[in-house]
Amino acid sequence: MNKIVICGATSAIAVEVAREYASRGATLYLVARDGERLSTLASDLKARGASGVHTEVLDLALNEHHQALLARIKDILGAIDALLIAYGVLPDQQRCEEDVEATMQLLQVNTLSVISLLTLFGNEFAKQERGTIAVISSVAADRGRKSNYVYCTSKAALDVFLQGLRNRLFSNGVHVLTIKPGFVDTPMTAHLKKGLLFAEAAEVGRGIVKAIDRKKDVVYLPWFWIIIMAIVRNIPERLFKRMSI
Amino acid sequence: MKGESWGRYPKVSQQVRMLEKRQQNPFRSKEELYLPYGQGRSYGDCCLNDGGVLIGTRWLDSFIEFDRDQGVLRCEAGVTLAQVLELVLPAGWFLPVTPGTKFVSVGGALANDVHGKNHHGSGTFGCFVRRFELLRSTGERLICSDRENAALFSATIGGLGLTGLITWVEFSLKRAPGPWIEMESVRFGNLEEFFGLSQESDKEFEYTVAWLDCVSAGANFGRGIFMRGRHVPSEAHPKRSLLGRLSPKVPIDLPSLTLNPLTVRAFNELYYRKQRQRLVKKLVHYDPFFYPLDAVSGWNRIYGSRGFLQFQCVVPSSGNSRPIAQILSTVVENGDASFLAVLKEFGDISSPGMLSFPRRGVTLCLDIPFRGTRTLNLFARLDEMTRDFGGAIYPAKDATMSAESFQQYFPRWKEVAALKDPRCSSSLWRRVTGLTQS
Ligand SMILES: Cc1cc2nc3c(=O)[nH]c(=O)nc-3n(C[C@H](O)[C@H](O)[C@H](O)COP(=O)(O)OP(=O)(O)OC[C@H]3O[C@@H](n4cnc5c(N)ncnc54)[C@H](O)[C@@H]3O)c2cc1C
Ligand SMILES: NC(=O)c1ccc[n+]([C@@H]2O[C@H](COP(=O)([O-])OP(=O)(O)OC[C@H]3O[C@@H](n4cnc5c(N)ncnc54)[C@H](OP(=O)(O)O)[C@@H]3O)[C@@H](O)[C@H]2O)c1
Numbered sequence: 001m002n003k004i005v006i007c008g009a010t011s012a013i014a015v016e017v018a019r020e021y022a023s024r025g026a027t028l029y030l031v032a033r034d035g036e037r038l039s040t041l042a043s044d045l046k047a048r049g050a051s052g053v054h055t056e057v058l059d060l061a062l063n064e065h066h067q068a069l070l071a072r073i074k075d076i077l078g079a080i081d082a083l084l085i086a087y088g089v090l091p092d093q094q095r096c097e098e099d100v101e102a103t104m105q106l107l108q109v110n111t112l113s114v115i116s117l118l119t120l121f122g123n124e125f126a127k128q129e130r131g132t133i134a135v136i137s138s139v140a141a142d143r144g145r146k147s148n149y150v151y152c153t154s155k156a157a158l159d160v161f162l163q164g165l166r167n168r169l170f171s172n173g174v175h176v177l178t179i180k181p182g183f184v185d186t187p188m189t190a191h192l193k194k195g196l197l198f199a200e201a202a203e204v205g206r207g208i209v210k211a212i213d214r215k216k217d218v219v220y221l222p223w224f225w226i227i228i229m230a231i232v233r234n235i236p237e238r239l240f241k242r243m244s245i
Numbered sequence: 246m247k248g249e250s251w252g253r254y255p256k257v258s259q260q261v262r263m264l265e266k267r268q269q270n271p272f273r274s275k276e277e278l279y280l281p282y283g284q285g286r287s288y289g290d291c292c293l294n295d296g297g298v299l300i301g302t303r304w305l306d307s308f309i310e311f312d313r314d315q316g317v318l319r320c321e322a323g324v325t326l327a328q329v330l331e332l333v334l335p336a337g338w339f340l341p342v343t344p345g346t347k348f349v350s351v352g353g354a355l356a357n358d359v360h361g362k363n364h365h366g367s368g369t370f371g372c373f374v375r376r377f378e379l380l381r382s383t384g385e386r387l388i389c390s391d392r393e394n395a396a397l398f399s400a401t402i403g404g405l406g407l408t409g410l411i412t413w414v415e416f417s418l419k420r421a422p423g424p425w426i427e428m429e430s431v432r433f434g435n436l437e438e439f440f441g442l443s444q445e446s447d448k449e450f451e452y453t454v455a456w457l458d459c460v461s462a463g464a465n466f467g468r469g470i471f472m473r474g475r476h477v478p479s480e481a482h483p484k485r486s487l488l489g490r491l492s493p494k495v496p497i498d499l500p501s502l503t504l505n506p507l508t509v510r511a512f513n514e515l516y517y518r519k520q521r522q523r524l525v526k527k528l529v530h531y532d533p534f535f536y537p538l539d540a541v542s543g544w545n546r547i548y549g550s551r552g553f554l555q556f557q558c559v560v561p562s563s564g565n566s567r568p569i570a571q572i573l574s575t576v577v578e579n580g581d582a583s584f585l586a587v588l589k590e591f592g593d594i595s596s597p598g599m600l601s602f603p604r605r606g607v608t609l610c611l612d613i614p615f616r617g618t619r620t621l622n623l624f625a626r627l628d629e630m631t632r633d634f635g636g637a638i639y640p641a642k643d644a645t646m647s648a649e650s651f652q653q654y655f656p657r658w659k660e661v662a663a664l665k666d667p668r669c670s671s672s673l674w675r676r677v678t679g680l681t682q683s
Contacts, residue, residue, distance in 0.1 A: 012304070040307045040321075048311075
């Protein structure tokens with residue numbers, strides 16, 4: 001596993017995944033919007049032992065860039081061992097309720113643009129007949145709730161899309177991983193109060209690499225979220241609709 | 246937002262703003278007072294800024310360049326010593342100096358000019374700093390070294406975060422053959438024996454430190470265990486201790502009763518008795534050797550929410566046990582048991598830092614639960630004694646020393662005051678300079 005592509009490479013979680021691969025001597029192709037943070041990350045990965053680091057500054061929400069991106073990556077890396085799609089945003093739920101445009105934009109970033117990438121790269125992986133496609137979804141995808149259902153929706157759509165893709169690409173020998181982190185201490189959650197349920201990005205990053213190594217289909221990180229979400233999913237809707245969580 | 250340091254005393258109200266990249270300029274307003282913040286592992290109020298803003302550096306955690314042949318590392322200021330070790334040890338390098346916890350940032354290690362068990366042979370962390378970038382509130386970015394911006398270089402090492410934000414640091418590492426330490430522990434019956442052991446061991450061992458029983462009076466007064474070690478190559482396979490494997494956490498504040506004179510006395514007795522022979526030799530991993538407390542995360546919560554104070558002084562020694570004996574008996578007589586007392590002789594390698602704490606003499610370190618005025622009175626008394634002995638108190642561990650004392654302990658403080666960034670300040674700085682503004 002030595003040629004890794006990361007979309008949204010400056011995400012705190014993705015950075016930890018990249019570091020793990022760098023220390024294994026991988027070659028990485030990193031895509032993100034912020035050029036300064038991208039070059040900080042590139043030197044960090046080289047110091048840790050990455051064989052090569054290529055960076056590209058790009059707004060991934062724009063579908064029209066995806067085809068050319070894939071072409072450039074193939075040019076530089078040849079075959080791809082793993083693709084991680086990590087970018088995403090946590091919207092202001094209330095703003096989404098008041099402004100339908102905000103909701104549409106969020107879905108474009110978290111969902112539609114990811115589906116565009118998955119379609120293009122999926123076809124490429126099918127041709128390669130090997131490799132891993134990993135996408136960061138969220139435990140939030142398991143149930144819609146009033147405090148952030150727009151975000152829940154954006155991730156739940158990915159979950160279903162990935163199920164189908166996994167099923168389709170299985171016969172091509174391609175591994176598809178759905179990653180479902182719980183609360184992680186990153187810039188995305190900087191405004192939230194940190195309780196006992198919060199995990200470190202480094203721990204989640206290591207968990208992702210392990211799940212890729214082991215060819216898992218779906219992984220909850222840290223593991224205990226699988227229990228919490230099983231309970232949350234099983235609360236009858238007639239009760240759930242009355243609850244505030 | 247409520248804020249506290251590792252000792253959980255004092256409590257302040259301050260804001261925390263996290264930096265997302267080192268290119269960002271956090272000094273946004275002309276009204277606010279700022280203080281860079283690392284991992285908050287300082288005990289007193291040097292990492293607090295009551296009424297002001299802390300600049301969080303935790304996300305500045307990238308390496309910039311690692312020269313594996315020369316052993317030189319350049320990294321962002323928020324990188325922790327634990328992260329440094331993970332990177333450099335497999336390449337045959339180790340931290341040139343390390344404090345008793347690896348969960349401190351490189352910026353914090355520089356700003357407190359930290360020392361470790363090898364002070365007698367190596368000096369402080371600041372002695373290994375080659376250069377760093379300092380971001381001033383004007384937006385100016387200065388590269389500081391002993392040649393470039395030399396005055397700011399010296400003012401920032403041990404400079405308590407007052408000269409601006411350190412964004413990255415370049416420092417040199419030391420060679421180490423692997424993670425193993427050959428360690429000897431030797432029991433001693435009193436302070437004279439400690440000084441004897443210390444003189445003898447400092448010549449032959451890179452690392453020396455002693456644990457002191459600071460509960461017992463009478464015949465057992467001043468007894469303890471002297472620990473010394475050196476890096477050795479070994480094929481042994483890392484076997485993590487039970488504590489290491491469990492990595493326990495103290496998730497809640499324990500009631501302040503947990504650590505009372507009785508439990509502390511029992512602990513001290515057990516700790517001393519645990520070692521049956523006078524001298525024990527073992528091969529240990531560097532983790533339990535350097536960082537025994539890191540095994541239990543959040544251990545500071547065992548003191549409850551009132552917190553505790555740490556007292557760390559250095560006093561001239563040259564084999565003279567009287568000052569330490571007097572300080573220790575003052576604590577014992579006050580009925581304030583210390584759970585952990587550490588004793589070590591510093592060497593005379595001087596640091597470039599103007600406010601650097603370590604200096605020739607012996608340093609004593611005690612943890613004392615906070616019990617209101619009674620504790621504050623004891624600390625005032627200890628401060629006075631330290632001053633009379635011609636010693637000094639470590640700002641990284643202090644919440645109580647008087648302005649007068651600080652100014653005597655650190656005669657170069659005015660030079661630092663002149664080089665200080667006008668928009669930087671801390672609770673400690675306002676206390677020890679007697680200034681209310683900045
Ligand atoms: C269990 C334990 C054992 C310890 N043992 C030792 C020991 O053996 N020897 C020793 O010397 N110390 C020891 N210490 C103290 C500790 O090493 C210091 O307090 C250290 O400075 C803490 O680093 P930090 O990253 O937590 O910094 P903080 O506590 O967050 O900050 C410390 C100071 O550094 C400044 N600072 C932090 N980052 C920056 C930056 N980027 N730019 C400018 N200024 C900055 C802050 O303003 C503040 O003044 C120990 C502490 C603990 C908890
Ligand atoms: N943190 C949590 O608690 C948590 C929990 C479950 C799932 N997740 C998911 O984990 C993933 C990573 O998040 P994180 O926690 O690591 O937070 P983060 O550090 O804030 O990362 C989010 C990343 O997405 C990038 N991004 C947003 N819009 C983009 C766009 N249009 N083009 C390119 N990049 C874009 C951001 O780049 P910029 O910096 O340039 O904006 C940022 O690097 C996200 O998908 C998130 O939904 C997080």
